[in-house]
Amino acid sequence: MIETTIRQALITAGIARVYPISAPQDAELPYCVIWRIGADADMTLDGDASLRQKTIQVSYFSNSSTDALQKADIIADTLIGFAGDSIQNVELVTEGSSYEYDTTLYHVFLRFDVWHTA
Incomplete structure (x- = not known):
């Protein structure tokens, strides 16, 4: 699952508390949420393409604007x-x-197109 790979990459980069889809209600700040917001089934004239594209949103929430922008x-x-x-x-x-x-949280969001094999 591509979300798991992206989550691990962010944790390795120093982004703590990365959650899939939503954070727990009692999540400690700051935290990050990843979810899939779209997907395209790429087709060719020969059928299913070998690469697929999904759009992933990464949202980071903090009580500090400086921290949010740095992250x-x-x-x-x-x-x-x-x-x-x-x-x-x-x-x-x-x-x-x-x-x-x-x-009263600062929220930064980044949307990515992720190209992957099936």
Whole structure:
């Protein structure tokens, strides 16, 4: 599963507390969440293509804007061009940041297209 490979790459890069899909309610700050937000079935005239593409969002939540922005750079540096296991390449699609008034957290998000073998 590509999310597991990406999660391990982020942990190795120093991003602590990386959760799939959602963080536990009592998760200690700061933390990171990874989830699949889209997928394309690539086809050729001969049928199923050997490479597939999924769009993954990596969100990082912190009570510090400086920490959130620094970690966004680490996440981008770690994943852009990443290859490992079935992952052939990772491309950054977009990134952004916000302040969530209801939770008083800084949120940075990065969306990546992940190219992988089936």
